[in-house]
Amino acid sequence: MATVRPADLSRCPRQNYWPLQPRNPDGLYPGYHPGEFLAEEMEARGWTDCTVAVRCGLTELVVRHIRLGNIFITRDIAVALWIAFDIKAYMWLAMEAGRWKAGI
Numbered sequence: 330m331a332t333v334r335p336a337d338l339s340r341c342p343r344q345n346y347w348p349l350q351p352r353n354p355d356g357l358y359p360g361y362h363p364g365e366f367l368a369e370e371m372e373a374r375g376w377t378d379c380t381v382a383v384r385c386g387l388t389e390l391v392v393r394h395i396r397l398g399n400i401f402i403t404r405d406i407a408v409a410l411w412i413a414f415d416i417k418a419y420m421w422l423a424m425e426a427g428r429w430k431a432g433i
Contacts, residue, residue: 363424364398370414371396384413401425 371381378389385392386409394400402410402425407418
């Protein structure tokens with residue numbers, strides 16, 4: 330079995346924008362689905378489900394279900410997405426919490 334090494338993220342384009350709504354006083358991002366954000370980031374970088382799965386150490390099925398909103402962003406998934414996309418784990422968790430608060 331081959332050893333999987335972390336991807337070289339230095340070649341990834343850094344996004345200096347944050348297209349989310351301003352945070353409310355609770356520190357959450359209401360009304361913004363983390364799966365939609367994941368899909369937008371994947372499209373902007375030209376990545377497929379397979380690419381994200383390899384970079385995160387997840388399966389393609391899990392990545393697809395995150396995009397569709399069928400799987401919740403847990404701490405472990407947030408850290409994996411942080412490693413792949415260089416977007417802090419607390420941002421992914423804040424979007425998930427905002428999704429729950431907004432009832433999305």
